Amino acid sequence: MQTLQSKHASEIWSYFADICAIPHPSKHDEKLRQWIINWAQEKNIECVKDEVGNLILKKPASAGFENKSAIILQAHLDMVPQKNSNTEHDFLVDPIQTHIDGEWLHANDTTLGADNGIGMASCLAVLADNTLQHGPLEVLLTTDEETGMVGAFGLKSGALQGSILINTDSEQEGELYVGCAGGINVNVNMHYEKMEVEPTDSAYEITLTGLKGGHSGCDINLGRANAVKVLVSVLNNLAAIPFHLSTLQGGSLRNAIPREASTIIVCDKQYQNSLETLIATLNQQLVSEFKNAEDTLSLQIKSTLLPTSILTNSSQKNLLDCLFSCPNGIVSMDDNFSNVVQSSSNLGVLEQNKTNLRFELQVLVRSQVEDEKQKIAEQISQHFQAHLGKVRKDGNYPGWKPNVESKIYKIMEAQYIKLFDNKPKTMVIHAGLECGLFSEKYPHLDMISFGPTIKFPHSPDEKVHIDSVDKYWKLLIATLKSID
Numbered sequence: 418m419q420t421l422q423s424k425h426a427s428e429i430w431s432y433f434a435d436i437c438a439i440p441h442p443s444k445h446d447e448k449l450r451q452w453i454i455n456w457a458q459e460k461n462i463e464c465v466k467d468e469v470g471n472l473i474l475k476k477p478a479s480a481g482f483e484n485k486s487a488i489i490l491q492a493h494l495d496m497v498p499q500k501n502s503n504t505e506h507d508f509l510v511d512p513i514q515t516h517i518d519g520e521w522l523h524a525n526d527t528t529l530g531a532d533n534g535i536g537m538a539s540c541l542a543v544l545a546d547n548t549l550q551h552g553p554l555e556v557l558l559t560t561d562e563e564t565g566m567v568g569a570f571g572l573k574s575g576a577l578q579g580s581i582l583i584n585t586d587s588e589q590e591g592e593l594y595v596g597c598a599g600g601i602n603v604n605v606n607m608h609y610e611k612m613e614v615e616p617t618d619s620a621y622e623i624t625l626t627g628l629k630g631g632h633s634g635c636d637i638n639l640g641r642a643n644a645v646k647v648l649v650s651v652l653n654n655l656a657a658i659p660f661h662l663s664t665l666q667g668g669s670l671r672n673a674i675p676r677e678a679s680t681i682i683v684c685d686k687q688y689q690n691s692l693e694t695l696i697a698t699l700n701q702q703l704v705s706e707f708k709n710a711e712d713t714l715s716l717q718i719k720s721t722l723l724p725t726s727i728l729t730n731s732s733q734k735n736l737l738d739c740l741f742s743c744p745n746g747i748v749s750m751d752d753n754f755s756n757v758v759q760s761s762s763n764l765g766v767l768e769q770n771k772t773n774l775r776f777e778l779q780v781l782v783r784s785q786v787e788d789e790k791q792k793i794a795e796q797i798s799q800h801f802q803a804h805l806g807k808v809r810k811d812g813n814y815p816g817w818k819p820n821v822e823s824k825i826y827k828i829m830e831a832q833y834i835k836l837f838d839n840k841p842k843t844m845v846i847h848a849g850l851e852c853g854l855f856s857e858k859y860p861h862l863d864m865i866s867f868g869p870t871i872k873f874p875h876s877p878d879e880k881v882h883i884d885s886v887d888k889y890w891k892l893l894i895a896t897l898k899s900i901d
């Protein structure tokens with residue numbers, strides 16, 4: 418990173434090197450927080466730690482800018498700790514090691530923490546640089562964003578004075594974010610009755626694999642198959658065969674589109690051939706149905722050990738009917754922004770608990786519009802309740818409704834055109850940003866989110882585009898100067 422520090426004008430790389438040297442995985446960002454507190458003290462920068470561990474640093478306006486709007490610059494302190502299984506790295510102790518590969522800065526087989534370390538470094542660089550021009554400035558560094566936006570949830574209303582907030586946590590240079598979705602979890606428990614298996618029957622395992630999955634918000638409009646929903650429709654297509662369901666499961670994360678699902682069914686051995694033929698045909702149909710979005714989809718069947726129990730006919734019918742007709746995917750599109758999903762739901766996890774005889778489902782509903790989010794969550798709840806499911810909603814967080822009249826957006830867009838001679842893209846992200854929580858606590862805030870280009874965040878392949886950091890910095894300081 419020393420090469421970067423010497424070649425590029427801003428202090429971002431030097432602060433980013435400091436940040437990489439100090440372990441700061443989510444839930445363990447205290448060392449970095451303390452380093453920043455000490456740093457601020459040395460530089461005579463006012464710095465307050467709040468009850469949850471957020472830092473608020475303050476810098477007075479530069480000369481002549483005392484009457485300009487007060488600005489909040491914001492990043493999160495923590496990073497996602499991910500490494501490859503064969504990599505030796507202790508995120509609590511070891512510094513992040515980096516290397517340059519062409520136009521990109523990578524970490525050595527771990528997450529880099531450019532999400533949101535570059536944003537954080539830019540906040541420190543702005544605080545430290547007395548040649549910059551801007552109105553009264555507050556820097557908000559939130560704790561544990563990556564594990565449920567803990568800092569943003571815990572932030573007190575009244576702690577910040579600024580009227581404009583610039584969030585640095587989005588990941589594509591050339592895009593300006595003006596809104597984000599909120600979310601709510603719908604958790605469902607479906608009890609079932611079981612019965613014994615005919616010992617002369619045979620069992621078959623049907624698996625659906627090779628799907629792309631992806632983020633349940635950002636990727637929900639890509640036409641990808643939801644493994645659970647598709648496998649349930651496969652089972653519906655087997656109606657000609659009198660089969661019994663023993664096992665059904667799929668997905669592993671609420672916020673990811675399920676990539677795999679599997680089921681074990683039981684029937685008389687005489688149906689084996691028809692079953693195999695049917696599954697092969699359905700495989701072909703699915704490959705063709707999803708040909709634009711999935712290229713490695715595979716539906717397979719194989720014989721397996723006879724399980725000890727199966728669902729009763731009525732439990733089986735109830736479960737399959739209810740999963741088949743459960744709404745899933747895009748619910749509505751945003752009227753003001755083309756190709757932006759406004760509301761969606763993702764049936765992310767279906768688990769079977771054989772001890773307690775129940776199926777446990779996790780659904781995540783997202784929307785930029787609070788009322789619509791609540792309405793969809795309630796519709797899904799009622800759907801499962803009508804099928805005797807027990808429903809619990811939790812994890813509610815607000816969205817950030819896009820404001821087409823945003824002043825900071827207009828300023829930043831104008832500065833972008835002036836600097837780079839083309840128009841930035843206006844974006845709304847169908848996923849959660851801390852801005853949703855800020856807008857709930859500070860309804861008057863005019864907000865924007867931007868950042869340098871970061872690919873594959875939250876994975877050991879995370880990398881940041883070096884030149885995009887220069888552009889990010891130029892846009893940031895030009896924007897700060899232009900806010901009136």
Ligand SMILES: [Zn+2]
Pocket residue numbers: 493532533562586
């Ligand atoms: Zn982030």
